[in-house]
Amino acid sequence: MHIATDGEVVDIITAADHWQSSWYPPSDVPTGTAHGSTGVCVVDGQVVLVSDDGTYWQFPGGRPEAGEDWSDTLAREVSEEACATVLGCRLLGFSRGLCRRGPEQGLVLVRALWGADVRLDAWTPEHEMVERRLVPPQGVWDALTVPTGWEPIYRRIVIEAGIPAGR
Template sequence: MTDTTDRTDTSARAAELAVLFPALHAPQYWAWGRYDAQFSTELPPDELVTNIHLVGFADGDVVLCRDDRDHWFLPGGTREQDESVTDCLERELREEAGARLLGEPGWLGAHRCHTEDAVPYRPWQPHPDKAWLWGWGEVVLDSTPTNPADGEQVVEVRAVPVDEAQRLLLTGHDAWWGELIELAAELRRRAGLG
């Protein structure tokens, strides 16, 4: 009975969030990577996760990074070969935001992606299907970005209120980015932290 109840609760929650955040849940095409993408609050199998990103909250504000092209983004990135989700998230937070995760992240869901490209982005990645995992968590900004040579060159890290984070991310991004921030803030409130 509990397993059936849990599945029913999970399905009801997923349906509720899909109604609240329709742009995030709508089918998408990411031209930069030639991916068909679909967001779901159902978490993908670990072996499909190639990218991990975090809506990090520092004292209630959302942590954003700005690169040398004047592009705002959430910290996160590509998982290295044999790297765990947690190790990737911790590394990317250090590299791009100079941040440290305080406690376990909460998972928002993932974009499941499919490409018609002949080869994967990196040889060890699953192909042609993969997943971008999105999370939220409490962070502290306690150093500067390490800016590895093969990554984005971050020139500014800023913790801003939710509405400003949405505004900054919507410049040059699709509408679903604003809803992703809103979803993170909502789940944070439901966890009693907002």
């Protein structure tokens, strides 16, 4: 099982593009364009996953709006996507992606990754997510949709959040 180490470059190659992604610890904010926050959200010992189609499941997160810092973005995105309120959060680290080939060649994007304790609010989706589900920690890896090539980064995220990293 490959787990990204600090600063290690992970190649993510598709037919359309080639990204190089790296993991950075919370104390080492990488250079690049702030591209939002994503949270491993926990409520009553279970992890919150969201889906925009009922098939592919992910952690809630998204891009910043004007004037937001990393934690502001996390709180808003968790509210919008998971209909949940962040009660407390801990920065797990950062992912930094460099586009080597494709329409965004040369772009460098940085995302903050969080562990968050949340309270579920009434499920009233108003944005892109259409479903929310709770998964026990030992089932997260099997329930999560991990894009091809991103496995080492996702394993690092879940390990930092204290969740089993799958096979």
